[in-house]
């Protein structure tokens with residue numbers, strides 16, 4: 001028998017119980033053993049719940065029980081998850097987690113600790129929910145030199161931008177509606193400011209380059225400044241605005257950033273809409289690959305967590321090699337990156353003045369908007385764009401255009 005303990009009986013924790021309950025027979029066949037949920041840690045009581053007898057409130061009951069082989073950590077947040085996971089790994093228990101805050105902040109260190117103790121620290125569900133992306137990067141794609149990962153990694157913001165595009169509504173109105181329907185959190189900051197996508201691209205970039213990429217080093221911009229007018233212009237250009245999290249290797253430079261971007265009809269992520277996530281990967285031998293699916297939600301996320309439990313059960317006392325060391329990887333300042341830029345200015349500026357500063361631009365018109373001018377710049381370095389845009393005090397907004 002393989003005993004597991006689930007830390008946190010919230011949405012994902014109860015999903016883990018449901019996935020194991022529903023697919024118990026096939027899971028047992030796959031691990032050639034019997035998987036048993038011995039404990040569930042939660043501060044709350046769950047009277048009448050089928051798992052009621054397994055609820056404990058004190059983590060030491062779990063960590064001191066030598067019969068517990070695998071810990072499922074689905075508490076979210078860095079503490080107390082970090083303390084619990086370190087203790088579990090030190091005591092020879094493998095850990096499966098969906099916690100992107102924990103993995104982004106301490107992934108490399110926890111992988112090293114797992115290795116020391118001949119167990120595993122697995123985190124498939126931390127990026128892209130139910131979409132397989134961590135194991136592909138650490139297994140199927142290991143022959144590649146990965147030169148680009150660009151993802152729509154946050155379902156909430158993708159839903160908001162999709163709704164704004166479909167309904168022509170403003171950000172605040174769609175956010176309010178999404179909160180009323182329970183699609184967006186009451187405190188949506190981590191999603192709408194891009195912090196969630198930032199942690200996820202930090203994890204993917206660390207795995208792609210084998211070193212620690214600190215999420216604090218990643219330039220991050222959310223979607224709060226995107227307006228109905230921006231969406232109207234995007235439609236006029238037959239493009240879409242998406243919150244992209246991207247890492248690109250260009251020569252010796254490694255760029256990593258999270259920001260809203262305009263993408264055209266040929267972009268591989270153009271049809272990733274609503275709450276779905278999509279991840280585009282480019283390798284030097286493979287060329288392009290795409291991963292698509294449900295990036296959040298109870299059962300998709302729980303399915304990825306349980307797959308890690310199965311992986312851990314299949315590798316007892318064997319640490320699976322993970323290419324992610326604690327050595328810090330420096331990112332290149334995005335001032336050196338190149339894009340086109342879509343710019344909106346108040347109308348007191350004429351086209352000739354604009355072209356004197358930016359070079360040849362493409363003017364853009366959108367139906368029903370007449371009191372401003374909008375254009376797309378030529379390809380420029382970010383630092384040159386910043387210098388150019390600083391010469392205008394009438395900037396309404398600007399958005400990078402994927403090239």
Ligand code: HSE
Pocket residue numbers: 129153154155156157191196295296297
């Ligand atoms: N808040 C996240 C999202 C949940 O909207 O994608 C999954 O990490």
